[in-house]
Amino acid sequence: FIKMNTKLNNFEEYLKNTIEDKFISLNRYKAGKPIEEIKREIFKNKKVKILKLASNENLTGVDKTILKQLQKELKNIYYYPDDSLYYLLNELEGFYKIKKENIVVGNGAVELIRYIYQILVKKGDKIFIPHPSFAIYYIDANLFEAQLITYNLMPPDFQIKYEDIKNNLDKIDDPIKLLIICSPNNPTGSIIFKNDLEKVLNYALNRNIIVILDEAYFEFVDNENYHNGLELLKEYPNLIVLRTFSKVFALAGLRIGIAFTNQYISKALNNIRLPFNVNTLAQKATILALKNYNTFVDKIKSIINQKYFLYSKLDQLKKEFNIDYIKTYSNFIAIRVKDANKVFNELLLEGIIVRPASDMNLGDYIRVTISPFKSHNELFIKKFKKVLKKI
Amino acid sequence: FIKMNTKLNNFEEYLKNTIEDKFISLNRYKAGKPIEEIKREIFKNKKVKILKLASNENLTGVDKTILKQLQKELKNIYYYPDDSLYYLLNELEGFYKIKKENIVVGNGAVELIRYIYQILVKKGDKIFIPHPSFAIYYIDANLFEAQLITYNLMPPDFQIKYEDIKNNLDKIDDPIKLLIICSPNNPTGSIIFKNDLEKVLNYALNRNIIVILDEAYFEFVDNENYHNGLELLKEYPNLIVLRTFSKVFALAGLRIGIAFTNQYISKALNNIRLPFNVNTLAQKATILALKNYNTFVDKIKSIINQKYFLYSKLDQLKKEFNIDYIKTYSNFIAIRVKDANKVFNELLLEGIIVRPASDMNLGDYIRVTISPFKSHNELFIKKFKKVLKKI
Missing domain, CATH: 3.40.640.10 (Type I PLP-dependent aspartate aminotransferase-like (Major domain))
Structure with a gap:
């Protein structure tokens, strides 16, 4: 490697006076974690199926x-x-x-x-x-x-x-x-x-x-x-x-x-x-x-249907685990839990990526993408329940 | 179509005072013309082979x-x-x-x-x-x-x-x-x-x-x-x-x-x-x-070889047409002509897209991408000569 900038110490003073502090201290947007990152960091590149419900993508994928x-x-x-x-x-x-x-x-x-x-x-x-x-x-x-x-x-x-x-x-x-x-x-x-x-x-x-x-x-x-x-x-x-x-x-x-x-x-x-x-x-x-807009119409319907499926499942968990959710008009749902960061981390260990909504100014909530596939949402509910039991 | 902004007249005054003039008057970068644009506007979508030598792309294309x-x-x-x-x-x-x-x-x-x-x-x-x-x-x-x-x-x-x-x-x-x-x-x-x-x-x-x-x-x-x-x-x-x-x-x-x-x-x-x-x-x-860096090495060599090929051809045209070129270390060459905009426009009619360098603060010049293919450069020289004769 090229060793960088031996003279930086001298020049650093100039840079500090020239580049406003805000540019150095600004926080970037925290993105939903990519599947590859979880494979690498948590599952050490073992073959594991990871479900990303973190960034509200349309999980039906790209039309053929x-x-x-x-x-x-x-x-x-x-x-x-x-x-x-x-x-x-x-x-x-x-x-x-x-x-x-x-x-x-x-x-x-x-x-x-x-x-x-x-x-x-x-x-x-x-x-x-x-x-x-x-x-x-x-x-x-x-x-x-x-x-x-x-x-x-x-x-x-x-x-x-x-x-x-x-x-x-x-x-x-x-x-x-x-x-x-x-x-x-x-x-x-x-x-x-x-x-x-x-x-x-x-x-x-x-x-x-x-x-x-x-x-x-x-x-x-x-x-x-x-x-x-x-x-x-x-x-x-x-x-x-x-x-x-x-x-x-x-x-x-x-x-x-x-x-x-x-x-x-x-x-x-x-x-x-x-x-x-x-x-x-x-x-x-x-x-x-x-x-090809018409190809998306059914996909939207599936997602909306799955929203109601998730509602029904979450309603069952409400009392048992003292959770709640916000009625959503979108392809994600914010779910209130006791410890959002912990739930987020525990779900990661189960191969499910969601977002701790504290990153999004909504503490105590996790934000979960609604998949168009029932199997995805069932898997989420199953793992979510497992995590809630642990916490 | 939705008719836009019936109230714009009233609000326009506010916008004019709020959005600095520079944002309205700024000129955008003038890009090299895409092949499709020339097909559409000059050749009315007839099947014509257009050669784009305007934006210094690598014309060998994407490696397979x-x-x-x-x-x-x-x-x-x-x-x-x-x-x-x-x-x-x-x-x-x-x-x-x-x-x-x-x-x-x-x-x-x-x-x-x-x-x-x-x-x-x-x-x-x-x-x-x-x-x-x-x-x-x-x-x-x-x-x-x-x-x-x-x-x-x-x-x-x-x-x-x-x-x-x-x-x-x-x-x-x-x-x-x-x-x-x-x-x-x-x-x-x-x-x-x-x-x-x-x-x-x-x-x-x-x-x-x-x-x-x-x-x-x-x-x-x-x-x-x-x-x-x-x-x-x-x-x-x-x-x-x-x-x-x-x-x-x-x-x-x-x-x-x-x-x-x-x-x-x-x-x-x-x-x-x-x-x-x-x-x-x-x-x-x-x-x-x-x-795959090694796949580019030969392509670079071809382009450099073609540069010298172009030099030899341009040297032949120098005296006859009172043109000149700047020795280049790049995959493009700036050629001085009598009327760069006219040469540019006439070349367009011949299906060759170059850039009038006046867009780039260098009047009297056209900027021409060096293709890795001799046939391209020969075609350019042929058409360029034809245009020079006309002007």
Whole structure:
């Protein structure tokens, strides 16, 4: 190995004065543990079947038609991606009925969140967010030195309500730069009703607050009072809707997130978008997913069915183990346990990866992905029960 | 289509006051035109063979062994990428003999350049750059409102020399935040000699200037006075070396760039690195490229041989058409012509995509990728001659 930087000690002083402390002390997002990591670290590479229920992927995997076409596309990866996103934007425009001028595509939605903060948030700006919410909004607030203003969503349903948002915002005279609503919310799985959302958007518009409506889990909602953010765009120029292809569309590994918003904001976001940020296969896969949308309909149904299966199983465990869960509109479920970190670690030893929701500002809970397969969910329940008995 | 934002007019005033003008007026990087775009726009989707010599890809394409293994890997893309980059960092550490603590991986080197600016560059900071250089350094300087200080590299060789850098920097009393050296330089193809580079690094270290040494075209250099930035890291804590897998490794479509630097800088860069920024296939492909490094050796030789073939052909055209070219150490060559934009456009009509180097701050030149295939280069010369005759 090359021994690095013998002169670092002298230069370090300069770096310490030059690179702000925050860049050194920032905590990165804690991702769900990959299967390979658990194989390596816990099972010492023995042949073990590991079930990952940690990152809300669609465990039916990649559709075969899509897979085959992507395999063909691979031979072209020696060329740069199309930075103009020509075919991708055409497809998005056609599918979502939103003009391409109103669309921004990112290397995952996390890249778009970073860009939104970058064009909007200055040091000291106030960002309002029902708590808990998706961890990235907190992390990027630290990065841009925004002031986060939160209020706690309440058990049992953790629903996001207009009245709560209004009451809390009414107390703040200062301008609010951003209001962030994840619906379905992560990690609670709860939603805001359409009626309430429209009131929030009106309130926000009157106060010049830009609203990020994060609909990453849009497709999993089985509630007729739910919203479709894209339909609200026409009325609300203060609205940015986020979607992702990492969840129902089973493309998390390729990284595709989409923002829909008015032309003024989308222009700014597109201007700071890194060249070639959306890789060749991500562009192709997104097109194929939309062209084959019907193949996802049954998968969504399976996941929703499995949600009710899990409810029934968890209801049986409720009293015996003093646990509870939050009713979810998503493909994950937050389960309250006595010691979330311990349950998480014990489940790892059983080959089941979940998330301790303390990483996501929701202590005492674990967040568990709902598999479309009954066998997966049965296995989870079996192991979960075993762990609960031990604790 | 959903008609967007009827209330935008009222809200637009707020947006205009909130989103800085620069975000609206920034120009994005102009990429080399994709083959599909030329097929569509010029040849109206007729079956035409188009040759892209615009973005310095390795036209031998993706190695078959790598392609097959990536095709297998595709089935896993429903999972998120490994955000810890475990196997990738192990492979990079082993191959380059640089510890993983000193490595940062990006969604292309452009993402890393953005991060470097983000942690280092504040409004008004001075960035010094021999001119012309890679366009992204200029674009991101605009984004972060840095003050670019340039001096012109000079024909015929456009070599980057210590004396020139020193003489220019000596005139500036103010602190210089960054000094950027692309070697081989883009779009000139010229280099800095190792001797000179070390003097530059010493000079910079004494003045607390951080140096980005962009070695994107490292592998193409056939000159014994060339540097290997990785070996200089041990002496220079002010050094950041950039490499890419888009050029010789033929993985431009998957997006992989690497930064090597001291632990303090790499820690900050990694902290602001977006979650999952390196997609699953990019991670795998990089590992496979390094494991199969020997397969690239012959490809590099072919490209260098073809460079000399092109020299001989261009030498023949020199006097007849009053053109000239810059001696290159890269897989592209900058050719001076009478009207670069016209030559570019006429070549497009002939099915050959090059770059007008005016996009890259080098007027009067076109930049042409050197193909490893003689037939490609012969075709280019044939069409180029035809175009020169017309103009």
